[in-house]
Amino acid sequence: MSSEDAPSPEIIKQEEEYLRKVHPTPADVPGCMKLFDDFLLCNVMSxxxxxxxxxxxxxxxxxxxxxxxxxxxxxxxxxxxxxxxxIHRRAEWWARRRMHKSSEDIWDVRTEPLENFPPRKLDPTIQTPRTID
Incomplete structure (x- = not known):
């Protein structure tokens, strides 16, 4: 991997912080047997x-x-x-993944809610706006 492909230390740190929350104890880290099973499952016909x-x-x-x-x-x-x-190895992997486009990159992350969403409609019997449930 070239230096321009290397993720920044800030991105790696963000990923490490997240992974420490997701995997708070050593028991939460996948074991070697789980990783071996994942490898074997990758090779099955389905x-x-x-x-x-x-x-x-x-x-x-x-x-x-x-x-x-x-x-x-x-x-x-x-x-x-x-x-x-x-966690550090996994954070580096996620940081590299974040730097490149993926099939999941089809939506832009919204930073604030849409205006007037959910749309409001008038109830003909009451004549006051209400939200759609």
């Missing part, structure tokens, strides 16, 4: 067909294998240290 249908190519499972191997490399660490290392 996952491959789904990828072929959606994207026109077979699923690439090597990133899931790398996650499993990374997890195995942490086996000797204290659980809190393992959580910190895992």
């Amino acid at each position: 996952s491959q067909f789904k990828s072929l249908y959606r994207y026109g190519e077979m699923a690439t499972c090597s990133p899931k294998l790398e996650e499993f191997k990374f997890c195995m490399s942490l086996k000797g660490m204290h659980p809190e240290e393992k959580r910190d290392v895992w």
